[in-house]
Amino acid sequence: MPENPTRPVSGDSGTGAVVRRGRPVGDREAKRAELLKAAASVIAQEGYAQTSLRKVAQRAGCTTGAVTYYFANKEELVTAVAESRFDSFDAMLATGRTRPDIRAILERWLFRTADDPEFWPVMSQLLAHARYEPAFAAVIERRYARHRDVLASLLATGQAQGSVRDDIPADLLADQLGAIGDGWTMMFPIEPGRFTASRVQALLDAAVTLIAPPSGAHRTSGS
Amino acid sequence: MPENPTRPVSGDSGTGAVVRRGRPVGDREAKRAELLKAAASVIAQEGYAQTSLRKVAQRAGCTTGAVTYYFANKEELVTAVAESRFDSFDAMLATGRTRPDIRAILERWLFRTADDPEFWPVMSQLLAHARYEPAFAAVIERRYARHRDVLASLLATGQAQGSVRDDIPADLLADQLGAIGDGWTMMFPIEPGRFTASRVQALLDAAVTLIAPPSGAHRTSGS
Amino acid sequence: MPENPTRPVSGDSGTGAVVRRGRPVGDREAKRAELLKAAASVIAQEGYAQTSLRKVAQRAGCTTGAVTYYFANKEELVTAVAESRFDSFDAMLATGRTRPDIRAILERWLFRTADDPEFWPVMSQLLAHARYEPAFAAVIERRYARHRDVLASLLATGQAQGSVRDDIPADLLADQLGAIGDGWTMMFPIEPGRFTASRVQALLDAAVTLIAPPSGAHRTSGS
Amino acid sequence: MPENPTRPVSGDSGTGAVVRRGRPVGDREAKRAELLKAAASVIAQEGYAQTSLRKVAQRAGCTTGAVTYYFANKEELVTAVAESRFDSFDAMLATGRTRPDIRAILERWLFRTADDPEFWPVMSQLLAHARYEPAFAAVIERRYARHRDVLASLLATGQAQGSVRDDIPADLLADQLGAIGDGWTMMFPIEPGRFTASRVQALLDAAVTLIAPPSGAHRTSGS
DNA sequence: GATGAATGAGGATTCATTCAT
DNA sequence: TATGAATGAATCCTCATTCAT
Known part of the structure; x- marks a missing residue:
């Protein structure tokens, strides 16, 4: 045995x-x-x-x-699947950490699909189920907290460098961006047709503009 | 027996x-x-x-x-459940449509839980399952499109009045806010403890700040 | 419980x-x-x-x-049941194939009940249902075609030897005998009382007489 | 009530x-x-x-x-359906009873489909189920007995007139023809493709030949 | 170490039948 | 006279899990 x-x-x-x-x-x-x-x-x-x-x-x-x-x-x-997905997400974030280009990071964060087309569908299913499987919700909570911390410190760095607006605390900004990522994670599998490459670019531009310092605002174009 | x-x-x-x-x-x-x-x-x-x-x-x-x-x-x-949920959401939005206070609308939009504590959990389950039930995905698509239109026209009005930043097209802003709402819809059932009243207020403030015109930016406080 | x-x-x-x-x-x-x-x-x-x-x-x-x-x-x-029934029928036909006594063969063919009293009821149920279960009808068609071929070649041999009338093509005779077998398959479970041993013998005699050469006709007795 | x-x-x-x-x-x-x-x-x-x-x-x-x-x-x-089907079959047989042409009667008997394409499928289903519904089996038995009597007396008349072979008692001949009819009733719904018009004619010719007096035998052609 | 036969509860759905209206 | 809401057992089938081999 x-x-x-x-x-x-x-x-x-x-x-x-x-x-x-x-x-x-x-x-x-x-x-x-x-x-x-x-x-x-x-x-x-x-x-x-x-x-x-x-x-x-x-x-x-x-x-x-x-x-x-x-x-x-x-x-x-299922819990192990969740862990492994977070592992792969972490690995993805770690890649190219050398130059903290805020746009590139957001791109990976919000549209984490580049190398693994199944990432979004899997995560959306796991997220939805987490509430009803305690051992599983624990994993989500722990990993998400870590992600939010990473993202918040990244944004804080950006604020110190002047590349991110500082009229909103970094942790709140991180929460908002995280929510946007989750929202897209949910919607992408349902309406893939709405997420054309150009629309994704526009959404990304808009997100960057949202968190840019007021003076750095620049006009973005719709799809 | x-x-x-x-x-x-x-x-x-x-x-x-x-x-x-x-x-x-x-x-x-x-x-x-x-x-x-x-x-x-x-x-x-x-x-x-x-x-x-x-x-x-x-x-x-x-x-x-x-x-x-x-x-x-x-x-x-299940499809009928989805329709009825959207109906109740629509009814909620329609309430107090008289004065289009952007903050009040966002509050209802992003934290649609006031009168129905089961709204978020139900919607998150339905959203997650939509992909695998075509008849059901159709309902979601149709209703979401309508919601986005409503929100976008609201934001466009705000832009015309100067209460919403106009450096991002209204439809993109609507998409971002919609994604934020979906993201919170997903996370709230998993980590209800994180969504204290004060945290929700702070998130709301941050969201308002994000879409406010650059000149109107004001400092918000974290949790 | x-x-x-x-x-x-x-x-x-x-x-x-x-x-x-x-x-x-x-x-x-x-x-x-x-x-x-x-x-x-x-x-x-x-x-x-x-x-x-x-x-x-x-x-x-x-x-x-x-x-x-x-x-x-x-x-x-159910399909497997059908196959196994045909297998057992085939085995029954193969038994004692050494001396092709037309009467013995007909007896086995028309009253295929000797060793398996459930054969007729099962076959009648399967036959009736075949029309509504395509995968199942396919089995019937294939197996029946083979049976008809076997019977037809048997009758052709009989014709060549002069023991079977040759004014009707062997394949038509086979069809008629097959139909008689199916008919009895259907009726036997409904009216078992009508199929006494002597009546069965008389029916068998009559069938043999029907396919015998005209000159070989002999008077059979009713029940 | x-x-x-x-x-x-x-x-x-x-x-x-x-x-x-x-x-x-x-x-x-x-x-x-x-x-x-x-x-x-x-x-x-x-x-x-x-x-x-x-x-x-x-x-x-x-x-x-x-x-x-x-x-x-x-x-x-279901029992009433059976009764009504027999009624319609009786009515069909009664038609043109004036001149007892044995071939025409057999044609109606064996291929009772002319005016009602659903007759065969319905009868085959009812026959198959009769065994398991006593009230229903009773109807079948009673009606079938009547049919056999009608057919037997018809054949007896034919024998007296010399148009039907008399080396087999009329009741046995009637049983055989009845069985053939039942057999075809069962097979037709399963293999309709096998019952082309010409094949039906050939089968009919063969049946007529089978019951014809030995001297009157004539060569029929296969399909 | 790894298999796959067997379990039995539970899944959605269909059904003949009952009966207040 | 005729309806249709409601029943609850039975349908086929899937499932996570167990365990002798």
Whole structure:
């Protein structure tokens, strides 16, 4: 009988690369990552309510027994999916952290879809379900708080440099931008047609203008 | 074990109406509204994924058969719930339309919870599920488009009057505010503790400041 | 009220095999055959319209879940029943093929009940339902065509040997005999009392006389 | 409360014409005939297993209450459908009874579809279900016995006139022809494509040849 | 370590029937 | 006379979970 598989994964497991350190065979983490990928895929394509362990197993090309072997139960699987998504989001934010270009960061923040088209659908499903799965809500709360802190300190830096308006505290600005990101996360899967490239650019310009210092305001164009 | 089906049920169903076999007064719409209320309540408290017709029936104090009598299937029920929620939101917006105070409108818009504490949870569940129920996504799209138009024209009026910044087109501003509202709709059920009255006021102030004309910017306080 | 699902079931399921949770010996085909037998039995005794997966499960001494585990859905189960019936009919025809006695063959063909008293009722139910289950009609068509071919070639041989009238093409004779078999298949379950042994013998004699060469006609006696 | 509606209809009600004698309004029999037609139509198109009172009511353009008002229960409705089908079959046979042309009679007997394309499907469904509905089997038995008698006496007449072979008793011949008719009744709905006009003619010729006196045998052609 | 057979509760939906109006 | 609201059991099917192998 395996050791209790309830131990959460804390490594970066969201980039799709299979992590292989030490023993290269029978890698438990690799198998878990594989299942997480399959689970995220099912959630994105079928919706949380229609996600079943059976479908995840089929997508991963294994048996139902394997899923419950690697994850104690459904809740644990879903929670792990959430963790891995946040990992991948964190990795995305970390990229190019060298030059803190506020526009580039916002772009990644608000339209976090570049490399992973399933990111938005998955996150919207997880967010919606968080309220009803306490262990799961905890993950969201913890990770979101961290994100808000990162974003707030980024904005504070911007305010100190004069590139961000300082008539609103950085933490409130971070909350507003976070809410905008969440709002788009929800709407994008429903109305993808409304989010053309040019519309996204215009929305981004508008967001930058909103948080720019008053003197730096510049006219943006609608779609 | 089922009860003898020939014995008429005479218990109180909760609304004070006595439930009987046979043909009661045919107030079809009232009964539908009652069921919609029950459905919304279940969705809010249990989440969409855990909502079943059986639970809705129990909450409404009737049998499952009664639910499927009034609504052809689950999809129809849920879609009707969505419509009714939008109706109540529209009614809320219409109230006090006489003086278009931008702050009051935003308050109602972004924190649409005053009279209906279940509004946010229900909407967040419906939004999340819209993608996977086409008939349902159609309702969302149609209603949201209307809302955005209303908000955009409101903001355009504000721009003409000088109370709203005009360096961003009204439709883009409306989109941003809509996204903020959706974002909070999602987060509020997950982290209600974060949305204290004072924090909500601060967020509202910040939002007003964001869309105010540059010259009218005024310092807001964080939480 | 359901029993505690953690307690393993240990009762005898009727066939002598002890039913247990977990992974038993994986004799998939044997279990399927067992379920098919149960299904045929239910169809024969209750009629297709009153056949449910639950009844099949009860007859087989297992749970409904087990049935849907071995057969994706009802249609697949019923189709498999049809195939297995045809298999058994084919096997019956093949028996004693050594001496092609036309009367013995007809007897087996028209009164295919010798070893399996449920054969007629099952076939009549399946036949009647075939029209409304395409996947199922396909099985019937394919198998019936083969049977007609076998019968026609048999009759052609008889014609060549002079034991079968040759003023009617063999394929038409085969169709007529096939129709007679189907007709009796339908009527036997409804009026079993009419099919006494002597009446069956008389019908068989009459059928043989019908297809005998004119010169070989001999007087048969009624019931 | 209406009088007990269990009294069976015994008039000719199968030609589709609405019977109106005496009081022309509120004609109970007319309404029943209308419902019977709807029921037969549903049985033919959906199959017995998929026939529900609701569907019958929809097809007839009335409420479910109306159906249970005119027929005590489903069994009574179905039994009445059977009676009406036999009525229409009897009427068909009675037509042109003046000159007892054996071939014309057989044609009507075996291919009773000329004026009512739903006749075969309905009869095949009713036949298949008869075994499991005693009240219903009784109707079948009684009516079939009458038909066999009619056919047997017809054949006996033919034998006396020398137009039918007399080496097989008339009652056995009638049974065989009846079985052929039933067999085709079953197969026609499943494989309509096999029953082309020319094939039907060939089958008919073959049947006539089968029962013709040995000396009168003539070569028929296959399809 | 990993499988997959089996479970049984619960899912949505359909149904024949009842009966107050 | 005729309606249609309401019932509750039964339908097929899916599910997370268990566990002998």
